[in-house]
Amino acid sequence: MAGRFVALFRRMGLPERLLAVLLVVVIIDFVANSFLFERVDSFMLRRDDAERIAENLVLARRTMEHAEAGERDQIAHVLSTDRFQLHWFAPGTRRRGSLGLTNLRAQVVALQPELAMADLELHLEELPGKGNIGGSIRLSDNSLVKFHTHAKSAWKLTLGRIAGLVLPTLLLFALAWVLVRTTLKPLRTLIGATRHLGSGPPRPVPERGPDELRELIRALNEMQERIHQSLVDRTQTMLAIGHDLKTPLARMRLRLDDESVDPEVRDGLNHDIDEMRMLLDSIQAYVDSDGRSIPAERIDIAVMAETLVDTAADHGADATYSGVSSLEVKVRPVPIRRALSNLIENALHYGGNVRVSVRRDGGAVEITVDDDGPGIPDDRITDALQPFVRLDTARARDTAGMGLGLPIVRKAVRTENGTLDLRNRPEGGLRATIRLPMGAD
Amino acid sequence: MTVAPRYRHPHETMTTPSTILLVEDDGALRTLTARALRQSGFNVLTAATGAEMWVTLREATVSLVVLDIMLPGTSGFDLFRRLRRESDVPIIFVSARGSEEDRVLGLELGADDYLAKPFSTRELAARVSAVLRRGGGLDSTSEPVPEMRSADAIRFDGWEVSMARRELRSPSGAIVDLTGAEFDLLSTFLGYPQRVLGRERLMELSRSRIGDSSDRSIDVLVSRLRRKLQAEGSESPIVTVRGVGYMFKAEVIRT
Numbered sequence: 001m002a003g004r005f006v007a008l009f010r011r012m013g014l015p016e017r018l019l020a021v022l023l024v025v026v027i028i029d030f031v032a033n034s035f036l037f038e039r040v041d042s043f044m045l046r047r048d049d050a051e052r053i054a055e056n057l058v059l060a061r062r063t064m065e066h067a068e069a070g071e072r073d074q075i076a077h078v079l080s081t082d083r084f085q086l087h088w089f090a091p092g093t094r095r096r097g098s099l100g101l102t103n104l105r106a107q108v109v110a111l112q113p114e115l116a117m118a119d120l121e122l123h124l125e126e127l128p129g130k131g132n133i134g135g136s137i138r139l140s141d142n143s144l145v146k147f148h149t150h151a152k153s154a155w156k157l158t159l160g161r162i163a164g165l166v167l168p169t170l171l172l173f174a175l176a177w178v179l180v181r182t183t184l185k186p187l188r189t190l191i192g193a194t195r196h197l198g199s200g201p202p203r204p205v206p207e208r209g210p211d212e213l214r215e216l217i218r219a220l221n222e223m224q225e226r227i228h229q230s231l232v233d234r235t236q237t238m239l240a241i242g243h244d245l246k247t248p249l250a251r252m253r254l255r256l257d258d259e260s261v262d263p264e265v266r267d268g269l270n271h272d273i274d275e276m277r278m279l280l281d282s283i284q285a286y287v288d289s290d291g292r293s294i295p296a297e298r299i300d301i302a303v304m305a306e307t308l309v310d311t312a313a314d315h316g317a318d319a320t321y322s323g324v325s326s327l328e329v330k331v332r333p334v335p336i337r338r339a340l341s342n343l344i345e346n347a348l349h350y351g352g353n354v355r356v357s358v359r360r361d362g363g364a365v366e367i368t369v370d371d372d373g374p375g376i377p378d379d380r381i382t383d384a385l386q387p388f389v390r391l392d393t394a395r396a397r398d399t400a401g402m403g404l405g406l407p408i409v410r411k412a413v414r415t416e417n418g419t420l421d422l423r424n425r426p427e428g429g430l431r432a433t434i435r436l437p438m439g440a441d
Numbered sequence: 442m443t444v445a446p447r448y449r450h451p452h453e454t455m456t457t458p459s460t461i462l463l464v465e466d467d468g469a470l471r472t473l474t475a476r477a478l479r480q481s482g483f484n485v486l487t488a489a490t491g492a493e494m495w496v497t498l499r500e501a502t503v504s505l506v507v508l509d510i511m512l513p514g515t516s517g518f519d520l521f522r523r524l525r526r527e528s529d530v531p532i533i534f535v536s537a538r539g540s541e542e543d544r545v546l547g548l549e550l551g552a553d554d555y556l557a558k559p560f561s562t563r564e565l566a567a568r569v570s571a572v573l574r575r576g577g578g579l580d581s582t583s584e585p586v587p588e589m590r591s592a593d594a595i596r597f598d599g600w601e602v603s604m605a606r607r608e609l610r611s612p613s614g615a616i617v618d619l620t621g622a623e624f625d626l627l628s629t630f631l632g633y634p635q636r637v638l639g640r641e642r643l644m645e646l647s648r649s650r651i652g653d654s655s656d657r658s659i660d661v662l663v664s665r666l667r668r669k670l671q672a673e674g675s676e677s678p679i680v681t682v683r684g685v686g687y688m689f690k691a692e693v694i695r696t
Binding site for chain 2: 239242243244246247249250251252253254255256257270273277284288294297298299300303304307308310311314325328333334337338
């Protein structure tokens, strides 16, 4: 039964849910109030309390009936005590309390029947201030005597009344809280999902919550699928272009090996072919550099950096390594090796030399690649990290690559939850810093 | 289907050229590559498809297959796997995808070498010759070349070397990078454990391997390798034999 209600609730939209909650609260309020009326109506005081009220009222009535109209106010004041306060009012309408005490009145009238003649009215005070029970009697000239008094056992009623006021409100709060929470929970997972949109395979968000939210989640899931598909298409297109162009390039290269080709032309064209190959390779590296499908492995990052430096130095470059001789981390080896290699090549290309250093810094590895070149203008550093942006468009176009070198580095480093930082050193030259977490194992 | 067993050249001389089977789907490139191989002194057979390849392999004795992996999909690699299963003819595979993953995958599947498009005649001939030399036994009169396909993983002092991946792993399992020349030097040492090797001999043996050779002196290469193998703080397995050369003293286990 409860399960069916929950299921029904789950199917409802947001406005329906709000209405349902309001309805529940109204019903509870109604039931609580009816119960309270019933209890107040049948309330009786202990005999001594009832006698005290009856006696006081009879005394007040008798005294005031015999007094002049002008003195009655004074008399009321004189007759008042701390626990039983009296006020006289000129004839007029009288306001009856909303919670009448029928049984108590009967109890009091039974003790002093003459009070019935005085049209006794008793009620529970709304706010316990001067007393918790209030009431009035009418004198023969239609003027009113009102009173307030404390009755020992009436506090239970007062408490019930306060509870009657506060309880539905509390319940409304609680239900609203639960409603908002259950409505917002799928919304929160939705927010989490949008953050990952476009990175990696689509992760469908389970369809939960009210109708409107379900529709939103469904739309988002479809969008995820579309984005993923278009990324896959883009990757496939770029890979296919790279792949298909390599065969004609291979033909060109072999044709150049013919005896009849002028050696100078051959060298020139071979250089061009190499450049085209490098462009195609860098596109492929960029597309592949997500590398999420390749598992991370333990590697010696210090040896890796040193080996790359040694290889560059073996080819005649001004490359030096300083730093630790061995430091193990858990990363994807191929993209990270390519990232380091790109930074070293960049330094050699733009700066003419390179100094690589690896050190451990707390729970991270810090790899710095320095050169003594001109650096990058500070306002263009962000541009340098954008794919297909080349900073030296105006200068000599002898740069190989498509402006994918640094973006490849950044992509590879980000995949390992690391950071890449580029800055000009105060003494001149550029410093690229990679920080990689050591990796848990 | 049966395939002619791999033909080993027990007494290869320069007068009997090896037969190379070239499998390439692009017609023009097939013609050009075949011409390049012929110019380098090889006997060349060609095939445009996998089916043609099987026919040729049954009919002729082939010393080496140059196989274009074609599309980066399954077809090329499937063909490759089947060929490797049915014959142990040396294979050089050619790929248009120059990616490292492809290279490693190819070598792990049992390729003898990898060639990325575009390649020059010289590069192609050098690779083919290197693989033939290794497969056929370089100088059959002297000791056999120890690097066999069956012995892929080699262990010493807790270190592990994968010949297919050309990869060295430390005792803690971390990949330790080596330059091409360093790896070739290590492979040579692993082939002649507990034997003193002169500098000249080391140079000669290391150079016969694939991988880019370096003009660094053998002493520089040895000292780099020694430093990398010493990372764990233990004693280096390579010891200097004064006036003679070097010796790899660790015990070598092949699996």
